[in-house]
Amino acid sequence: MKESRQISEKLFIFILFLAVLVQGFVYFKYPSRYEFEEIKDSIIQLVATNGKYYRTPRSAVGGKMYEFSKMVDRDIPLDARVQFINDSNDGTDMDRYFRISMWFSRVRKVDYNFERNPNLQDVEKIMKRSGSRYLVTYSENMPFYNFGVGDRQVPGGKLYRMDKEGLALERQYD
């Protein structure tokens, strides 16, 4: 009787071993669509843009969006509040601007407005409401809502400043 119990117990462990083996086989046989190397092709593609702009470059030089972030960080006074607007037509939402603000070296007051593609009057209202003095926009080679002009692709980043007359272009980074 004891021997038969032993055999059954081994059988149980064997079944468990098989289950783990099969699960492990499926795990390694079908690599995830979201594996690290594929992130730029899947997740980033999912938000319809190019992954290389989002990565923090290994060196200080390289990565135009990264360099833009550092330049604009230097050009905006430390006490000024920065506004980001959702100016994407490509489904990237605010991802570009989350990343840019993430790379700012100095602690800043930032505001994000998620309303899609606001026009000039909307933006001025948004900035008055939040008390922001600067607006940062950026595009690489993505379809881009060119703020104040309309729908066309304009590479590079821009820094706008809000003064008494309204919003004015402070600096263009090409």
Add this chain to the structure above:
Amino acid sequence: MIEMIMLLVLWVLVGYSVSRLFLDRLGLSLGYDIGISLALGMGVNTIFFLLFSLGEIRVTAALIWSGTLVVLALLQIARMYFKVGLEKEKESLRKLIAMRYSLTDFALLTAIGVFLFQLYYKALRMGFQRPDEWSFWGVATKRIFQTGSVFLKDIVYIGFDRYPLHLPINAASLNIVAGSFVENYSRLIGPTTMVFLTVMVGVFLQETKLKRTEILLFLILLLTAGHELTIISALLYADTPYAYFYTAAIILFSTVILRPNMERKRIYLAAGLLLALSSWTKMEGAIIGFASACTLYIFDYIYSRKTRKFELAEPAILIGVTVSLPVMWSIIGTFQNYAKAGWTAKMFSNMDNLFENTWVVARQMYVKTVRRDNYSLFWGWVVLAAGALVVWFRENKLGLLLFTLIVLNVGYLFASYLFVFGPAEGLTAASFERYIIHVLPCGVMLVAVIYANLKGRFIRKDLYEK
């Protein structure tokens, strides 16, 4: 990097000392103390950070080092005062040295070690990659690192001001002691919590009286559950730490189900504390934590009502401690005039076509759970175990508790997709494969309990009948 590892070790030592002091009288194995040590250590650091921020004192590297060391020293003095000696450690060490591993066990243990090590490799070789890392967890960590304070008003964007900061505080502390903000290194917490989660589940599996080979096989079942678990564990995401705190609370609480005569209040307090930490790790944690604390108490009350008298202090401790951190953060948020969470604007936007949406959401949740390039077969085992529990083992208290908690979590997510999320996220069951990680360890534990039950039914009656 070396400073970060040293701080992690100090957190473990602080948490371990707290656990040894507090749970010593209960006669639990040393595995419990080791398993929950990181959670308690991170909790102590969070409270420490919070208190200094409230006092408007900037937290610096010197303050973290000296504070942690002082707390550790005080805990050692308290251990001497309360006569919590090293006998338990010596005994465990003796057992560990005397332990003989078969070749199979050794191979399985190596596989687990390699699997956990590769999480660190994955975490450390790249900067932030996923949108949530740079849109919230990373930004919050960096801002805490830059300001040395938990108050992010005007710094983090509107919509996330009220988010829980347990993970960013600890990730920022690692960066503060290292002296610079490094994206890759901020991720150290993910794999480390996964290591301690594995230890904790291993401790629970020991309670099921399974053989060592079986325990190791179940741990491999946990680690190879799905690619989403592997990837998220290697990123600065709150899901793995959340799963660790939540599971640790459940496992610690399960001791009162396994040992009906155990002193309740200490376990309730410790489990409540772990649930409070999980509640302040993710936004949804507050509601889930409260609901789980109520579920745990109800189970214990029902199963022990014939042998024990009702004491109001018990549920008050468990539920009160669980909600303490989220309530405190909510009060602070109100005083700081933090904006409402972003998702509140989208609530009830899926109410049109509710009946049709119910089916759409359920189908999306199903698709995300069974995809073979993600969870392969794992949830299949859990469904089989749940079926066996309902059909054959309804008297299994622990199985029923775990099953209820899984249903509670999945049900909460289902309701969230229908009533809280907007259509874009709700109708696609966005990130369900990530959220379900929270109860993945409970799934493994349920499968193990049912496996032990099946074994008991077919070969050994003494194995697992409670």
